[in-house]
Amino acid sequence: MRNELAKFSVSPPCVTALGVVAPPPIQVESDTFSGPLALLFEFVRDRRVNLLDIPLAPVCESYFLYLLSSDRSNLDESAAALVALAYLIERKAWAMLPAPEEEPIEVEEGAALGEGCIGDYQFAIAALTEFEAERLKLFFRPEGAFPSIPPEIINHEIDHLAAAFAAILGRAEPSPFETVHRARRSLASMMKSVLDAISHEYRSLEQIIPAPFTREDAVYWFLAILELIRLGSARLRLDDGNVHFARAAA
Amino acid sequence: MNLADELEAVLFAADAPASLEILAAALNYSEGQIAQGLEVLEARLEAKGGLQLVQIGGGYQLSTKPEYADSVARFLKPRPQRLSRSQLEVLAIVAYKQPVTLAEVDTIRGVQSDYGLRLLVERQLIEEVGRKMTPGRPLLYGTTDRFLHQFKLNSLEQLPPLTEDGKADLGKFNVL
Numbered sequence: 001m002r003n004e005l006a007k008f009s010v011s012p013p014c015v016t017a018l019g020v021v022a023p024p025p026i027q028v029e030s031d032t033f034s035g036p037l038a039l040l041f042e043f044v045r046d047r048r049v050n051l052l053d054i055p056l057a058p059v060c061e062s063y064f065l066y067l068l069s070s071d072r073s074n075l076d077e078s079a080a081a082l083v084a085l086a087y088l089i090e091r092k093a094w095a096m097l098p099a100p101e102e103e104p105i106e107v108e109e110g111a112a113l114g115e116g117c118i119g120d121y122q123f124a125i126a127a128l129t130e131f132e133a134e135r136l137k138l139f140f141r142p143e144g145a146f147p148s149i150p151p152e153i154i155n156h157e158i159d160h161l162a163a164a165f166a167a168i169l170g171r172a173e174p175s176p177f178e179t180v181h182r183a184r185r186s187l188a189s190m191m192k193s194v195l196d197a198i199s200h201e202y203r204s205l206e207q208i209i210p211a212p213f214t215r216e217d218a219v220y221w222f223l224a225i226l227e228l229i230r231l232g233s234a235r236l237r238l239d240d241g242n243v244h245f246a247r248a249a250a
Numbered sequence: 251m252n253l254a255d256e257l258e259a260v261l262f263a264a265d266a267p268a269s270l271e272i273l274a275a276a277l278n279y280s281e282g283q284i285a286q287g288l289e290v291l292e293a294r295l296e297a298k299g300g301l302q303l304v305q306i307g308g309g310y311q312l313s314t315k316p317e318y319a320d321s322v323a324r325f326l327k328p329r330p331q332r333l334s335r336s337q338l339e340v341l342a343i344v345a346y347k348q349p350v351t352l353a354e355v356d357t358i359r360g361v362q363s364d365y366g367l368r369l370l371v372e373r374q375l376i377e378e379v380g381r382k383m384t385p386g387r388p389l390l391y392g393t394t395d396r397f398l399h400q401f402k403l404n405s406l407e408q409l410p411p412l413t414e415d416g417k418a419d420l421g422k423f424n425v426l
Contacts, residue, residue: 118359120412124342125335127410128401132332135402137319138304139326140311141265 024070024077026062028054041084044091051092060085164243165222168205172215190224195233195247198225202237202244253279253287254294258312261291262301267309267399307399331373340366341375345397345409349379349390367391375400 026037033040033049037059043049063081070078197208209221225245228234235248256277261268270281270288277284288310292303295312304313314322333341340363343355355363370376371391379392398404 118339118343121339121342121346121358124346124410124412125338128338128342128345131401131403134316135400136330136332137316138313138402139319139322139328140313141262143265 024066024074024081026059026066026081028059037081037084041087044088051088052095056085056088056092059088160238160241160243164205165218168209168213168218168222169215171206171211171213172218173212175214175216185220187220187224187227190220191228191233194221194224194228198234198245198247200247200249202239202246204242204244208245253277253283254290257284257287257291258295261303261310261312264311267307267311267395269309273310304402305404306402307395308405334366336363337366337369339363341370341393341397344370344376344391345393345406346412348392349382350392351382351388351390353388355391 024037028035028037028040033043033054040049040054040059044051063085066081067078194208197210205222205225208225209218213221225234229236229245233248234245236243236245238244257273260273260276268276270284273279273284273288274281279287288303295302300315300318301312302315304311306313339359340355343358344350344367347354347358352364352367355367367376371378373396374394375397376391377394378389380390381387382390393406398406403409
């Protein structure tokens with residue numbers, strides 16, 4: 001039965017005007033298409049027939065029969081037929097895959113709430129304005145009213161910290177004039193330097209900062225070590241009125 | 251030491267709304283006991299004093315009473331930060347239709363809203379809440395707890411409902 005649907009006839013190779021070898025004249029017969037393989041190829045490529053309506057198995061069988069009976073020298077023609085068949089099989093395989101389900105159109109819950117234009121929101125805007133005015137009459141304790149200062153800093157007198165800072169500033173050398181073109185340094189990089197410089201042994205700022213250093217260096221070192229204390233990476237203690245710093249235990 | 255006094259002390263020190271759950275965990279009482287204590291405290295503050303208990307932003311917080319607003323304002327000299335009309339429009343759309351995309355806000359307003367949206371994000375009144383599963387996966391925006399606080403709301407359910415003709419039922423709104 002299938003062989004009746006696809007037949008071939010052996011004939012000399014057909015070369016198109018563009019110099020391309022056409023597939024052999026394998027005849028395809030079905031309810032929706034009747035004609036040679038090359039024509040079917042064109043119709044499928046141009047979406048003029050529904051490939052799902054055309055059985056390809058008889059076409060393949062005819063192709064095998066063609067191969068068995070044709071001259072071995074017609075390799076170009078055989079290859080052309082194979083390419084055409086492969087194309088049809090691939091297209092049909094894709095066509096047979098289940099079509100992806102169309103995504104349901106989402107009906108948003110707020111759709112009924114007048115999404116048409118801003119005019120629908122006029123009363124809401126008026127209400128929000130009223131609420132905002134009411135709220136402005138209330139005063140709350142501001143957020144962040146209690147900053148998280150480490151108890152170490154609170155417990156030590158600020159004067160001692162100021163004295164330590166003044167001491168290193170007193171020893172600092174003036175900044176060189178060519179600092180205009182110097183690359184900006186960040187507190188983060190300074191904190192890393194300080195962290196490398198301090199150890200678990202408590203030492204004074206003067207012992208920690210490598211000499212010689214400028215006033216700017218002193219400020220950076222002092223700020224960096226304060227930040228490290230705030231983050232819990234460094235600790236300080238008071239020894240005989242002098243502040244000493246050390247790396248915090250891991 | 252009674253619970254109402256304890257709650258008053260905690261809420262006086264708190265710089266953000268405290269929920270029943272947090273208060274219960276902090277003071278080692280049940281949420282029911284905390285709710286009762288808050289009722290007692292609210293009545294007491296209402297009867298006298300310059301403070302009141304406010305249910306706002308999903309929790310409880312102490313605030314000054316509105317009748318003393320002028321005095322407090324003269325002392326604190328707060329910088330007025332009222333929202334502009336266009337910002338209010340964007341905010342209202344986001345509040346009622348959240349999660350919503352910028353394109354949807356643009357469609358409703360009929361004008362571009364990216365600037366207003368960005369300002370509201372900077373003021374932490376709205377925030378990105380995800381992406382819409384449509385081509386391009388646009389960002390979705392929703393309101394924040396700060397929005398509730400700034401507009402004296404305890405939850406989004408307290409937004410005045412929009413009826414079919416677009417009118418807001420302001421009468422149903424109550425803070426406490």
